Amino acid sequence: MKVIIIENELYLAQSIASKLGQKNFDTEIYSSISDALDSNGDIYLLSTTIPGQNPLKIIEKFKDKIIILIVNYINNDTVVKPLEMGAKDYIVKPFKIEELIRKIEHYYAYKKLQKQNDFYNTLLDSMFKEIDTTIDIDALELPLTLYTNLQKVADKVALLVAQKYDTVLTFVDLQSETWQKELTALRADKIAYISKLDTLKKDEREKLFEILDGKTFILASLDASIETPYENITLNSNNKLYDQNNILTINEYVQYIIKKFQYQYPDTELSKKLGISRKSLWEKRRKFELFKKK
Numbered sequence: 001m002k003v004i005i006i007e008n009e010l011y012l013a014q015s016i017a018s019k020l021g022q023k024n025f026d027t028e029i030y031s032s033i034s035d036a037l038d039s040n041g042d043i044y045l046l047s048t049t050i051p052g053q054n055p056l057k058i059i060e061k062f063k064d065k066i067i068i069l070i071v072n073y074i075n076n077d078t079v080v081k082p083l084e085m086g087a088k089d090y091i092v093k094p095f096k097i098e099e100l101i102r103k104i105e106h107y108y109a110y111k112k113l114q115k116q117n118d119f120y121n122t123l124l125d126s127m128f129k130e131i132d133t134t135i136d137i138d139a140l141e142l143p144l145t146l147y148t149n150l151q152k153v154a155d156k157v158a159l160l161v162a163q164k165y166d167t168v169l170t171f172v173d174l175q176s177e178t179w180q181k182e183l184t185a186l187r188a189d190k191i192a193y194i195s196k197l198d199t200l201k202k203d204e205r206e207k208l209f210e211i212l213d214g215k216t217f218i219l220a221s222l223d224a225s226i227e228t229p230y231e232n233i234t235l236n237s238n239n240k241l242y243d244q245n246n247i248l249t250i251n252e253y254v255q256y257i258i259k260k261f262q263y264q265y266p267d268t269e270l271s272k273k274l275g276i277s278r279k280s281l282w283e284k285r286r287k288f289e290l291f292k293k294k
Contacts, residue, residue, distance in 0.1 A: 001108060002026040004041035006033065006058065007070060008050045012093075016045065019097045020104070033057055042111075043104055045070055046087070048078040059085045066107045068100070128156045135235060137164050142191065142216045145232035147224040151195065153237055154220035158193040161218060169193045169218075174200055174208070183211045190216070197221035197228070255288045262292055 003020055007013040008031045017027040025043075030036035033053040036044075043066040048055040059067055063086035071078040072093050079090050088107050091100050131152050137160045148154050162169045167190075172182045174196045186192050198221045200208060209229060212219075224234055254274060258281070261270060271281040285291055 001043065002028065002041040003043045003045060003104065004036060004039045005029045005045045006036045006050070006055075007031065007045065007047040009047075016097055016100065019101060023101065023105075025104075037061060042066065043068070043108065045100070045104075046082075047071070048082060049073075055082060056085060059087055066104075066111055068103055068107070070100075124159060128152065128159065131156045131237065135160075135233075137161060140233075141231060142218065143212065143230045144217075145197070145219045145221065145228040145230045147221050147232060147234040148236055149222065150237040151220070151222065153235055154193075154195060154218070157235065158218055158220075161191065161193075165191060167191060171195075180207065180211060183208070183215070186215055186217075188214060188216070192217040193220070194218065195220045197226060198223035251284075254284055255290070258285065258288065258290050262290065 003017075003025050005013045005016055005027055007016075007029070010029075010031065013029045013031075017029055020027050028039060028041065030039065031050070033050060033055060034057075036058060041062075044058060044062055045068050046055050046058050047070045049072045055069075059082055067082075067087040069079060069082055069087050069090035070093065071090055074080075074090075074092065083090070089103055091103060131150075135157065137157075140157075140161065142161075146154050146157060158169055158171075170182075170186055170190055170192045172179050172186075172192055172194045174194060176182070179194075183192065183194070192215065194212075194217050197205065197208075197219055205226070205228075219228060219230065221228075254276075257274060258270070265273070267278055267281055271278045274281065276284075
């Protein structure tokens with residue numbers, strides 16, 4: 001992580017760089033805005049009161065970075081406008097360098113969490129792309145019991161509900177030894193996603209319903225015969241490959257493999273992996289109407 005320090009008070013800049021070096025940050029010091037425009041850092045400590053310099057050029061170019069302003073006083077030019085343009089925070093001279101470092105570490109941790117969140121959102125979108133929920137999320141009312149033959153269907157519904165309410169759900173696995181403690185601590189204004197109702201015994205389910213009184217949640221079960229005192233829907237996957245209660249026929253398996261991998265492998269390799277000839281592969285394409293799109 002590299003910190004760019006843009007400050008014309010050399011002693012202050014060097015003091016900041018020394019302290020950051022002790023925290024394992026790389027640093028570069030610039031006393032000129034124009035020179036700093038060619039820099040490449042992750043965090044920018046920007047003095048907005050360098051005589052004859054326009055700090056807004058730094059913010060315009062590096063607004064996707066973490067920019068913390070170093071100011072002598074607060075007014076529209078030194079703080080208000082830079083913050084409106086994308087700077088994250090400011091600190092007023094004189095200040096303790098430890099206070100500045102706390103701000104840097106705070107925004108660095110926040111930026112890291114943003115990147116992690118983007119990664120996991122992309123990963124989840126990829127993981128659930130083939131799971132067709134065919135459900136109107138806006139019509140769902142909580143609390144709700146969701147019966148399904150595939151856990152991933154319930155998982156995707158939970159993610160869609162989180163998006164609908166723009167919140168982070170509290171996940172509780174009923175196979176966990178601490179599920180009672182976790183649900184008891186659940187605040188009334190939070191939404192829980194509770195999975196594996198089908199793993200509880202009857203007396204445990206009764207205890208669960210007592211704890212859930214007045215709370216907001218999605219309760220998932222792979223066993224539709226279990227009754228609950230809540231509104232419920234059944235949402236099953238039509239793909240037998242995902243249904244662990246069924247054994248696929250050879251034709252069903254071949255159909256799935258062709259559909260999933262026909263654009264990843266040439267026909268010669270795909271037929272070899274399936275243990276059939278290219279002619280048989282072509283015949284099965286025709287039977288299942290799974291011809292490649294050109």
